[in-house]
Amino acid sequence: MSASPLLEIEDLAVAFDTEDGTLRAVDGVSLTVREGEAAAVVGESGSGKSVTALAVMGLLAAPPARVERGRIRYRGTELLDLDPKRRRALGGRELSMIYQDSMASLNPSMTVGRQIAQVVRNHRGGSRTAALSRAAELLELVGIPDPRARLGSYPHQLSGGQRQRVLIGLALACEPRLLIADEPTTALDVTVQAQIIELVARLRAELGMAVMWITHDLGVVAGLVDSVAVMYAGRIVERAPVRALFAQPRHPYTAGLLRSLPGLDGPRRRLVPIPGGLPDLTRPIEHCAFAPRCEHAVPECLHSVPELLPVREAHEAACLRTDEVAAGAGRTPPAPAAAEGDGQ
Amino acid sequence: MSDAAPPTGRPAAPPTAAEPEPAARAGGGAWRRFLRHRPAAVSLAVLGAVILAVVIGPAVIGYGPEEVSMAGKDQPPSPAHPMGTDDLGRDLLVRILVGGRLTLSVAFAAVGCSLVVGVLVGAVAGYFGGPVDNVLMRVVDVFYSLPALFVVILLVTLVGPGFGPIIAAVAMFSWMNTARLVRASYLSLKEKEFVEAARGIGAGHLRIAVRHILPGALGPIIVTATLGVATAILTESALSFLGLGFQPPEATWGGLLYEAQRPVIALGHWWRGFFPGAMLFIVVLAVNYVGDGLSDAFEPRRRKK
Amino acid sequence: MTSYLVRRCLQAVPLLLGISVIVFALLQMTPGGPMAAGEGAGSQASAAQIERLRGRYGLDDPIWIQYLRWLGGMLTGDWGASFNTGRPVLEAIGERIPTTLLLTGVSFTVSVLLALAVGTVAAVRRHSAFDHLSTGLSFAGLAMPSFWFGLMLLYVFSFQLGWLPSAGLTDLRAQYEGVAAIVDRARHLILPVAVLSLVSLASLIRYVRSSMLEVLGQDYIRTARGSGLPERTVVLGHALKNASIPVVTVAVLSIPELFLGAVITETIFGLPGMGRLFVESAQLRDYPVLLGILIIAALLVVLANLFADIVYSRLDPRISYE
Amino acid sequence: APGGAGSPGSTAVIALIQEPGVLSPMFSNQSGSDISDAFVVEPLFLIKADGTHEPLLAETVPTADNGGVSQDGLTVTYTLREGITWSDGEALTADDLAFTAEVAQDPDAAAFPDPEYASIDSTEVVDELTLEVTMKEPQPGYLNLFQQVLPEHMFESSAVRTDDPQARLPLGTGPFAYEDWQSGNQITLTANDDYWRDPEQPALDGVTLKITPDKQAALSGFTSGQYDSVFFFTAGDLAELSEAEEAGAPVTVATQPETTGIVEWLWLNHSDGGDLDEPHPVLGDPAVREAIDLGLDRRSIIDDVLGGFGTLSGSFLYAGFGSAHREPSPHDPDEARAVLDDAGWEVGDGGIREKDGVPARLTFQTISGDQTRALYQQTIQQDMKDIGIELVIENVPSNSLFDSRDKGGLLATGDFDIAMSRDGHFPDPAIWMEVFTTGYIPTEENPVGFSYSHWSDDEFDALEREAATTMDPEARKEALREADRIFTEDRVAIPVYASAVGYAWNTGLDGVEIDYWDGMWTTASSAGWTLGSAEGAGG
Amino acid sequence: MSERQALVEAENLAKHFPIRRGVLRRTVGTVRAVDGVSFTVRRGETLGLVGESGSGKSTIGRVLLRLTEPTSGSVRFRGRDITALDQRPLRELRPRLQMVFQDSYSSLTPRLPVGAAVREPLDLNGVGTAAGRRTRVEELFDLVHLDRRLMDRLPHELSGGQRQRVGIARALACDPEFIVADEAIAALDVSIQAQIVNLLLDLQQELALTYLFITHDLAMARHVCDRIAVLYLGRVVEVGDAERVTAHPRHPYTRALLSAVPVADPVREATRRRVILRGEIPSPADPPPGCRFSTRCPYATRICRESEPELLHGEHGGEVACHHAGRLDSPPTPADA
Numbered sequence A: 001m002s003a004s005p006l007l008e009i010e011d012l013a014v015a016f017d018t019e020d021g022t023l024r025a026v027d028g029v030s031l032t033v034r035e036g037e038a039a040a041v042v043g044e045s046g047s048g049k050s051v052t053a054l055a056v057m058g059l060l061a062a063p064p065a066r067v068e069r070g071r072i073r074y075r076g077t078e079l080l081d082l083d084p085k086r087r088r089a090l091g092g093r094e095l096s097m098i099y100q101d102s103m104a105s106l107n108p109s110m111t112v113g114r115q116i117a118q119v120v121r122n123h124r125g126g127s128r129t130a131a132l133s134r135a136a137e138l139l140e141l142v143g144i145p146d147p148r149a150r151l152g153s154y155p156h157q158l159s160g161g162q163r164q165r166v167l168i169g170l171a172l173a174c175e176p177r178l179l180i181a182d183e184p185t186t187a188l189d190v191t192v193q194a195q196i197i198e199l200v201a202r203l204r205a206e207l208g209m210a211v212m213w214i215t216h217d218l219g220v221v222a223g224l225v226d227s228v229a230v231m232y233a234g235r236i237v238e239r240a241p242v243r244a245l246f247a248q249p250r251h252p253y254t255a256g257l258l259r260s261l262p263g264l265d266g267p268r269r270r271l272v273p274i275p276g277g278l279p280d281l282t283r284p285i286e287h288c289a290f291a292p293r294c295e296h297a298v299p300e301c302l303h304s305v306p307e308l309l310p311v312r313e314a315h316e317a318a319c320l321r322t323d324e325v326a327a328g329a330g331r332t333p334p335a336p337a338a339a340e341g342d343g344q
Numbered sequence B: 001m002s003d004a005a006p007p008t009g010r011p012a013a014p015p016t017a018a019e020p021e022p023a024a025r026a027g028g029g030a031w032r033r034f035l036r037h038r039p040a041a042v043s044l045a046v047l048g049a050v051i052l053a054v055v056i057g058p059a060v061i062g063y064g065p066e067e068v069s070m071a072g073k074d075q076p077p078s079p080a081h082p083m084g085t086d087d088l089g090r091d092l093l094v095r096i097l098v099g100g101r102l103t104l105s106v107a108f109a110a111v112g113c114s115l116v117v118g119v120l121v122g123a124v125a126g127y128f129g130g131p132v133d134n135v136l137m138r139v140v141d142v143f144y145s146l147p148a149l150f151v152v153i154l155l156v157t158l159v160g161p162g163f164g165p166i167i168a169a170v171a172m173f174s175w176m177n178t179a180r181l182v183r184a185s186y187l188s189l190k191e192k193e194f195v196e197a198a199r200g201i202g203a204g205h206l207r208i209a210v211r212h213i214l215p216g217a218l219g220p221i222i223v224t225a226t227l228g229v230a231t232a233i234l235t236e237s238a239l240s241f242l243g244l245g246f247q248p249p250e251a252t253w254g255g256l257l258y259e260a261q262r263p264v265i266a267l268g269h270w271w272r273g274f275f276p277g278a279m280l281f282i283v284v285l286a287v288n289y290v291g292d293g294l295s296d297a298f299e300p301r302r303r304k305k
Numbered sequence C: 001m002t003s004y005l006v007r008r009c010l011q012a013v014p015l016l017l018g019i020s021v022i023v024f025a026l027l028q029m030t031p032g033g034p035m036a037a038g039e040g041a042g043s044q045a046s047a048a049q050i051e052r053l054r055g056r057y058g059l060d061d062p063i064w065i066q067y068l069r070w071l072g073g074m075l076t077g078d079w080g081a082s083f084n085t086g087r088p089v090l091e092a093i094g095e096r097i098p099t100t101l102l103l104t105g106v107s108f109t110v111s112v113l114l115a116l117a118v119g120t121v122a123a124v125r126r127h128s129a130f131d132h133l134s135t136g137l138s139f140a141g142l143a144m145p146s147f148w149f150g151l152m153l154l155y156v157f158s159f160q161l162g163w164l165p166s167a168g169l170t171d172l173r174a175q176y177e178g179v180a181a182i183v184d185r186a187r188h189l190i191l192p193v194a195v196l197s198l199v200s201l202a203s204l205i206r207y208v209r210s211s212m213l214e215v216l217g218q219d220y221i222r223t224a225r226g227s228g229l230p231e232r233t234v235v236l237g238h239a240l241k242n243a244s245i246p247v248v249t250v251a252v253l254s255i256p257e258l259f260l261g262a263v264i265t266e267t268i269f270g271l272p273g274m275g276r277l278f279v280e281s282a283q284l285r286d287y288p289v290l291l292g293i294l295i296i297a298a299l300l301v302v303l304a305n306l307f308a309d310i311v312y313s314r315l316d317p318r319i320s321y322e
Numbered sequence D: 001a002p003g004g005a006g007s008p009g010s011t012a013v014i015a016l017i018q019e020p021g022v023l024s025p026m027f028s029n030q031s032g033s034d035i036s037d038a039f040v041v042e043p044l045f046l047i048k049a050d051g052t053h054e055p056l057l058a059e060t061v062p063t064a065d066n067g068g069v070s071q072d073g074l075t076v077t078y079t080l081r082e083g084i085t086w087s088d089g090e091a092l093t094a095d096d097l098a099f100t101a102e103v104a105q106d107p108d109a110a111a112f113p114d115p116e117y118a119s120i121d122s123t124e125v126v127d128e129l130t131l132e133v134t135m136k137e138p139q140p141g142y143l144n145l146f147q148q149v150l151p152e153h154m155f156e157s158s159a160v161r162t163d164d165p166q167a168r169l170p171l172g173t174g175p176f177a178y179e180d181w182q183s184g185n186q187i188t189l190t191a192n193d194d195y196w197r198d199p200e201q202p203a204l205d206g207v208t209l210k211i212t213p214d215k216q217a218a219l220s221g222f223t224s225g226q227y228d229s230v231f232f233f234t235a236g237d238l239a240e241l242s243e244a245e246e247a248g249a250p251v252t253v254a255t256q257p258e259t260t261g262i263v264e265w266l267w268l269n270h271s272d273g274g275d276l277d278e279p280h281p282v283l284g285d286p287a288v289r290e291a292i293d294l295g296l297d298r299r300s301i302i303d304d305v306l307g308g309f310g311t312l313s314g315s316f317l318y319a320g321f322g323s324a325h326r327e328p329s330p331h332d333p334d335e336a337r338a339v340l341d342d343a344g345w346e347v348g349d350g351g352i353r354e355k356d357g358v359p360a361r362l363t364f365q366t367i368s369g370d371q372t373r374a375l376y377q378q379t380i381q382q383d384m385k386d387i388g389i390e391l392v393i394e395n396v397p398s399n400s401l402f403d404s405r406d407k408g409g410l411l412a413t414g415d416f417d418i419a420m421s422r423d424g425h426f427p428d429p430a431i432w433m434e435v436f437t438t439g440y441i442p443t444e445e446n447p448v449g450f451s452y453s454h455w456s457d458d459e460f461d462a463l464e465r466e467a468a469t470t471m472d473p474e475a476r477k478e479a480l481r482e483a484d485r486i487f488t489e490d491r492v493a494i495p496v497y498a499s500a501v502g503y504a505w506n507t508g509l510d511g512v513e514i515d516y517w518d519g520m521w522t523t524a525s526s527a528g529w530t531l532g533s534a535e536g537a538g539g
Numbered sequence E: 001m002s003e004r005q006a007l008v009e010a011e012n013l014a015k016h017f018p019i020r021r022g023v024l025r026r027t028v029g030t031v032r033a034v035d036g037v038s039f040t041v042r043r044g045e046t047l048g049l050v051g052e053s054g055s056g057k058s059t060i061g062r063v064l065l066r067l068t069e070p071t072s073g074s075v076r077f078r079g080r081d082i083t084a085l086d087q088r089p090l091r092e093l094r095p096r097l098q099m100v101f102q103d104s105y106s107s108l109t110p111r112l113p114v115g116a117a118v119r120e121p122l123d124l125n126g127v128g129t130a131a132g133r134r135t136r137v138e139e140l141f142d143l144v145h146l147d148r149r150l151m152d153r154l155p156h157e158l159s160g161g162q163r164q165r166v167g168i169a170r171a172l173a174c175d176p177e178f179i180v181a182d183e184a185i186a187a188l189d190v191s192i193q194a195q196i197v198n199l200l201l202d203l204q205q206e207l208a209l210t211y212l213f214i215t216h217d218l219a220m221a222r223h224v225c226d227r228i229a230v231l232y233l234g235r236v237v238e239v240g241d242a243e244r245v246t247a248h249p250r251h252p253y254t255r256a257l258l259s260a261v262p263v264a265d266p267v268r269e270a271t272r273r274r275v276i277l278r279g280e281i282p283s284p285a286d287p288p289p290g291c292r293f294s295t296r297c298p299y300a301t302r303i304c305r306e307s308e309p310e311l312l313h314g315e316h317g318g319e320v321a322c323h324h325a326g327r328l329d330s331p332p333t334p335a336d337a
C-alpha cells in the first residue's frame, strides 16, 4: 500500500453526444492505482467502467466522446495535456489493455504472430524475425501450446480462450507497468475463466505490474485484487480494500449487489433483488443516483449528490446513510413481490 | 454473467415522483432520425415539390406540351417561357413537366415490379433456405451476370419501345438486389429467437414470414427501392439517349436531353440541355439522398453523428 | 488453393448454363430464330431458303434438342455469322474486345484506386471539408447521366479548348513510336475513362468511406491504437485491408455496369469497342452479334466474379479454401 | 497533332458516320459503302448534269449512232479504255466486265446489283478490252451497268458471299486502295501509285476514314478542325455548318439546291393491313389523301426546321431528267378542311374528324433516331391536327420498318398508316417508277417487294412498262411524265420536300471538285486533293 | 418431493447436425450436439441443466419442445410420445410447452408491440373473444408485474428486465404446464437477475409450473433448481439433487466446474484450492473416444480413454457417469473449505 501512485484519476467526467442528448457516462470519478497493485472497478453494465478505462488509454472516439473535466496522471505526467503522438506511444509500452471481446479485438485478417510482432517492433525496433521470436515467447508465456506454429494462425482459427490469451500476450508484449483488464473473461466459460484469471494473477506476480481489473462480477475480484471501487451510474459510490468491502459494504448498492447473488454454499434463501433499474444517464441527475432504488433512502438523498467520504480507514462511500447500511448489511428483508418489479 | 443488455431501464416509482420516459422512445424514431439527416429531409421536400409540379403543373401553365409555334422557336428563358422554347417553339417547361410524368412513372412502375419480384424471391429463398434457396440464388446469379442494359436494349429492339416494354426491361434486371437483400435479412432474421418463439406458440410459416420477419426486412427493402428509382431514371434516360426510349413527341427527361445535344453543342442553346439535365440531376440526387437518409434511419448502428 | 480454384470454376458451370438458357430463350424470340443466326443468311434469306434451312437445322425437333445442338455449336466456337457483314460472330466481336477491355480495365482500376484513396481520407478525416466535398461530389456523380457528362467533357475539352482528342484511340494523322505512342494512347483515354469511371467511382467512394468508418469503429482498431501503433499503421496496416474486403464485392458487382457505361462511352468517343458494336448491331438488328456480345459480356462478368472471389479469399483469411 | 491537318502530301481524315457491313457497293445496301465510289471504285460511265453520259473507264459511250448499240437495241458493246490497271497492278480487262455481270446474275451471290443486270441475256468477250452484251429485251438503262467492276482474278467463283474479302474491302481502279479496316475504328486507304489517270495523282499519301458514329461528335470534330470532311452531311446539317462557317470555323460549305435527287415523302397505305382488296379505312378515301397533301406546310418545314436548305417538290422527277420539279399542292388548310367536310368527315371529339364511326386517327412512323426528322415529323403532326386528322407518332428502328414481308417489316406487311421515308434514285427516274408497279407490291410469294403503298393501277403499270423498254429517250420521257401525273393525282405517296445537297470540307483541303451528282465524293475529285497549311482548330 | 410423477421424459435423445461442405453440400461430418441423453422432469419441479457453452443445453431444450426434430430418441409429455406427433396435434399441444429465451431482445419481434406479442398465442389458439383476450393480456401483464401502459411499446423501448417479463407473460398466455427457461436471466444485469428469478419461482408456486432451467451459472442453478443435470459434450455426466450435486459432486467434471466458480468472499477465495482444468472443451464434431471428459480429467486412466462410462445410480441418489465415481478421494469442494 505504500507504493507510489502509478495512475491517478481525478474528478474525471466523460460525456457522449448522443441523439437523445448528452449522456454523462462518467461523472466525477477519482481513482488511484499504485505500482504493482491490483485494483478492481466493479459495476453493472453501463455504469461507466469501460469509458473510464478507455479515457485512461486515450482511446475514446471523439466525437461522440468528450472529456469534460478531470485529470489523469500517469507517473506524474498529465495524460490529457500530452500531445497525441506521445500519448499514443505510451500505449502498449507503459499502459496496456485487454478487452472483453477477444474475437472483435483482434484483427481478423492478420496472423496473430504479425499482430504481436508489429507491436514489439513498433516499441522496440529490431528485425522482423526477432520480433516474431518475441511473439512466440509471449504466446508461450500466456500458455498457448505449440506457440511457433500458432504464430501463423488467424484469430478465427483459435478458440475463445486461446484468443483471450493472445490478447493478453499482445498487451504484455512490451511489459507494461499497468494492465487494464476490461472484463476479459465475460464471454468465456467458467472453466476457461478460471484459467485466464489464474494466468493474469500469475503474470502479475512474475512481471510485477499493476492491474486494474474491470468486472461486473463481484465474485471474480474477491480473490484477485487488493482494493475495489464500485461504480454506479458514472460515479464511484464506494471504495475500499477488498476484505473490508465484502465484510461490511457501506453503500446500499454494494450491499444490495451482494445480497442479490446466490451462493454455492450456505442455506438456500430467497434472493433479495435491487428493485428498479439503472437511471437514464442522458438526464441530469442532481441527487444520489441510487436513491430511487434504495431501501434506506430518505428525502435528503434527493437534494444533492453525496460525496465520496471516508467512513473508515481506507474505506469510502458516497452515501448519507452509511451507518444504516452497515447495520442492515446482513439483514434479509422479505421483499414484497410488487416492490421488485421494474415495470411498475 | 454475460454482457448485459443496453441500459435503457428506468427507476421504479418511489421515491421520485416523475416517471421518466425510457431513453429510446422511438416509435417514430426512424422518422425522426430521417428528418435529422438534413440533406435527406430537404431532398424529400424537393421530391415532393417536383412530383406535385409534374402532376398539376402542365394544367396550370398556359401551353400544351405539343403546341408548336414556329414563330417563337429557340427562345432563351423569358418570363413567358421560364425555361425557353425548343426548335418547334414548344414551351420547354411544360415539356419538362410532362416528360417528368413519364420519367417518374416509368421509374416508379419499374421499381414497383422489381420490388414485388425481388421481395418474393428473396423471402422464399431466405425463409426456406436449402435447395430452394440454392436454386433461386443461382437464378439471381444468372441475372446478375447478364449485363442488364444489353438485355434491355435487345428486348427493346425485339419488342419495340413503349411504356410496357421499357418498364419490364428495366424491372427484369433490377430485382436481384432486392432479392439478395431480402434473402439476407430473412436468413439472419429467421435464426433469431423471436422466430423460434413464434413457432413455439404455434405460428405457421406464412404468419412468421409476413408478420414477424418482413417488418424487420423492410428497412433495406425501402432503401434499395429508393436507389432503384434513381437507377431506373438513369437507365431510361440512357435508353432514350441511344434512341431506344420513348419516341417524339413524347419525351422523358432523358429524351429531352437527347434532343438537346445538338442545339446545345452546335447552336449554344444552353437552356435546352440545362433544364432537363438539371431536373434529372436534382431528382436523382434527391432520391439518392433520401435513400441515404433512409438507410441511416433504418440502421441506427451506422448512424453518422 | 488449386482445388479451391477448380471447385470455384465448377460452381460457375450451372451459372453459365443458366445464362445460356436465357440467351437461347432470347434467340427463340428473334425473328428467324436460331436458324437465321446460324446461317448468317440474314436479310437475304428467302422463304424457300428458310424452309430448306428449317429442315437442315432440325427446327422441327423438340426444343431441348435444338438447345443442346445450339449449345454444342457455341462450345465448339460456332457462333454463327453477322447479318450485317457476314463475318463469323466471334471474329467480329474478337476485334472489338481489346478496346472494351482496355477501357473498362483502366476505368475499373482508376475508380477502385481513387475510391480507396478518397474514401479512406474522407473516413479518417470525417466531417472535414474534404469529407463533405467528396461526399457531395460522389452524390453528384451518382446523379449525373453519364452520356450528358461525356458530351459536356467532349464539348469543353475537345471542341472548345482543343486540349484532348475527341475520338478514337490513336492519333489519326501522326504515327508515334515508343513512349510517345503510350502518351498518345493515354491522351485519348482520358476523357472516356473519366466518363466511365465516374459512376462506379461515385458509389465506390461512398462505399469505401462507410466501410472504412465501420472498420475504424471496430474493436481491433482500438486494440491496435491501444498498443501504441502510429495512426498511419493503424489506418493503412489494419483498417484499409479489412475495409477493402466488402469493397471487392461491390466493385465487382459494378462490372456489369461498367459494360453498360462502355456502350455509351464508346458511342460518344468513337471507340471501336464491343459496347458500340452492340448498339450498332441493335440498330441493324444483327441478332447473332447481339447474342454473341451478350454471352461474352456475361462470361467476362462471371470471370470477374471468379477473380473477385479469389481476391476476396486472399484478403479475408476467414474464407477457407477447403 | 489532333486539331489540325498535317503536312501537305500526307493523309486526309474523313469522318465516316455510318460504318457499312461491307465496303463493296455491289454487296451492300447501306449508304456508308458509297464511300468506296469516292476513292476506290470507278464506273464505266459518268453522268453529267444534264443526265447524259461520258466515258470514264470506258473508251466511248456506246450508242446506236456510234454502233455501240445494235439496231434492235438488244446488243451493247462496251469497250474499255486502254492501259487501266487495278491498284494491284493487274490489267483491267473485258473478262472482269463479264465476270461482274455473272456475279450480278448469280442467285447464290449475295449482291445487290443494279436492276438493269436482270435484262442481260448473255455476254461475250470479244477481245481484251471489248465486251458484247446481249439483252433479253431493249434496256434503255444500259449505261447504268458496270458502275462497279469486279476484278475477276480476286475471286474463285461468281457465288460471292458477303464474307468474301473482296466484298468487304474491294479492289478498285481508283486513286486510292483499301489497306486496312479496323472495325469500329478506322479504315485506311493508301495512294494508288499507278493511278491510270495521271502519274502525278493522287497527291495525298492516303486517306483515313475515321468511324464516328455519333453524328454530333463528327460534326463538332469537323467544325473544330479535327476532320477534313464528313461522309456525309444531310440537309439538316447544312444550317449548322453554314453558321459555323460564318462564325469562322475552318470549313468550306458548298450546297447545290437544284440537285435534289433525294425526296422525303409520306407513304400512304392504300390497303387495309396489306389486303389489296380492302381499302384503308381512312386513307382509302381520296379526300383524306388530298386533304393531307393540302394541309402540309412544306414551306415551314424548309424554312423553320431545315434552315432554308431544301427545295419544294411535288414529284419524283428531277431536274436531271430534264423536267423541273413540279410545284407541290399549295398549303391550304381551309381547302383541306373543306375537302374533308365535303367527303363527310365530320369534326368529332377533341377536334378529330370521323366518318361512319371511324376516327381520322393514323399512326405516323419513321426510323427512330433522326432528330431533325423527328422535328418536322412533329410539325406535320401539328399541321394535320389543324385540319382534324390525328397522327400518332410511333417511330421504330429502320429494320422494323423496312424488313421484308416474311420478316414482318411494317411497310411490307401493310401494318402501318403513314410512314415517312427518304430515297432517291437519280438521275433516271424509270427505276423509281417501277417501284410502284403492281408487281412490286410485297406479297406472300414476293415478300421482298417494296411498293409499300399497296397501290395498284393498270395504266400506270403500262406506262412504266413502256418507259422501261423504249430506247427512244423522248418517248420514255413522255411515258414517265404521264405516269407521274397519275401517281401524283392519286397521291400514292406525298412528297414533302427535296433534300438540299451540300458538301463541306476543311479549308485546308485543296483541290476539291464538285460533281453535279456526286459532289466532292468522286475519284476525279479525291485524286486531286492536297492538304494545305491552312488548317486550324476552330472556335 | 422426489416421488412426484414424471411430466416430461427424455429417452436416449440425440441430435446430430450434419456438417456440409463443398459444391454439392456433401455431409463431411456430424456435430453430435446431443448424443444419447435420458432424464425425467417431474411435475412441479425445476430441473437445472448446466454445462459449458456448446455442451448441448439449448439443443435439448429445443428438442424437448420439438422446435427441432431429434435425430433419435423420444420425448414423452404426460406419457405421450410427442416426437411422433403430426403437425396438427402438435400445434394443439404447443401452448402446454413453452420457452423463455436467453436474449429477451431477440426473442421478441422487433416491430411488434409487446402487448400484441403477448396476445399472439391467444389469437393463434383462438382463446376466448377479442375482448376476453384483451383482458387476458392485461391479467398477464399484472401477473408478471408489468405496467399495463407498456403494452403499446416496442421491445426496444423497454428495459432488459421488462422485456424478459414480456417473454414470460407470452409463455404463460395459454396456461402452459412445462416451461423451458433457456438462460432466461443470463443477459440481465446482476441486480435485475434476482428480480426475474424470484418472479419465476413465485409463478411456479402460483401456477404449478414445471421448469427446465438451463444455465451455465452453477450457483444460480443451485438456488433455483430442485435437481441438476450436468452436461458435458452432449452427454449427461451427473444428475442429482441440487444441494447434493453442488455440495458433493461425484463426477470430476462437476467438481472442476464448481471449483472454477469464483466466490464472492475474499477470505475464502484466498485459501480455497481450485481445480484448474487444462485445455478446452473438445469439438462436438469430433468427441474423444471413451469418456468424453478423459482429455481434461485429472483422474483419467486407460479405461477412461477406451470405454465410455454409463450413467449409473450412486449411493446417495442421483446418477453419475464416471469409471472412478466411487473411488475418487474426496477433493475439496467449496463447502469443505
Ligand SMILES: Nc1ncnc2c1ncn2[C@@H]1O[C@H](COP(=O)(O)OP(=O)(O)OP(=O)(O)O)[C@@H](O)[C@H]1O
Binding pocket: A016, A017, A018, A023, A024, A025, A043, A044, A045, A046, A047, A048, A049, A050, A051, A052, A064, A216, A281, B003, B004, B007
Ligand atoms: N460510443 C458511445 N456513444 C454513446 N454512448 C456511449 C458510448 N460508449 C459508451 N456509452 C455509454 O456510456 C455509458 C457507460 O458505458 P461503459 O461502456 O463505460 O459501461 P460499462 O460499465 O463498461 O458497461 P459494460 O459492463 O456493459 O461493459 C453507457 O450508458 C453507454 O451507453
Ligand SMILES: Nc1ncnc2c1ncn2[C@@H]1O[C@H](COP(=O)(O)OP(=O)(O)OP(=O)(O)O)[C@@H](O)[C@H]1O
Binding pocket: E017, E018, E031, E032, E033, E034, E051, E052, E053, E054, E055, E056, E057, E058, E059, E060, E216, E284
Ligand atoms: N443449427 C445448428 N447447426 C449446426 N450445429 C449446431 C446447431 N445448433 C447447435 N449446434 C451445435 O451444437 C452444439 C450444442 O449447441 P447448443 O446451442 O445446444 O449448446 P449450449 O449448451 O446451449 O451452449 P451455450 O451455452 O453457448 O448456449 C454446439 O457445438 C453448436 O455449435
Ligand SMILES: [Mg+2]
Binding pocket: A049, A050, A051, A182, A183
Ligand atoms: Mg464495458
Ligand SMILES: [Mg+2]
Binding pocket: E057, E058, E059, E182, E183
Ligand atoms: Mg444455449
Ligand code: NI
Binding pocket: C126, C127, C128, C132
Ligand atoms: Ni459531417
